Amino acid sequence: MAKTAAERKAAQRERLAESGARKFELLMDAQELQMLEKNCVLRRPGREPYDMVEYLTLLIRKDNAELVRKLKSMSTECCGKCGDSLPVKECVCDGDSQCWLTKGWHETKLIM
Template sequence: MAKSPAERKKEQRARQAAAGDKKLELVLDNQELDMLTRNCAARRPGREPYDAMEYIALLIRQDDARMHSLIKSISKRKCGKCGDSLPVQDCCFRKEDACWCRLGWHETKLKITP
């Protein structure tokens, strides 16, 4: 006997949970939604646009690769105060200007470039 849509959906959720998939709810304003829709299509000219979830997942993977590269690059440097390899997570000198924790974290934050 054929399964109902509710039964198929329940099985799908069970498979996803078993695979470790997590569901996120994302709230976007109209401008962000327009950007998402436009870029899903612009990234695949002449082809079917990316699905929004696929596009967001790819952006996360792309950012992770950039972050890994950045961490590898800055880890060759040392904090000006304590001498620990960067990035320093916590330091008793964090309030002093020479400590990377004070302002150095700006190197790792997300930035919007024009």
């Protein structure tokens, strides 16, 4: 016998839960929501727009790929003070102008 819509929905929720997916509530202001809706369309001219969830999950993956590249390229460099490879996460010299940790986070933070 064919599954009902409710049964299909329940099965889909179960598959998602098994894959480790979970719901995440996101509160956006009106401007952010407007930008998201507009950009879903603008990034696919002449094509079906991105769905908002698809757009946000793609941004997360795009940012992750950039961050992984950034961290990999930094890892060949060392802190001028302690000599640890970058990014230094802990250092007794934190605060010293020669220690990467003092200002290094500016290299990995999200920049607008």
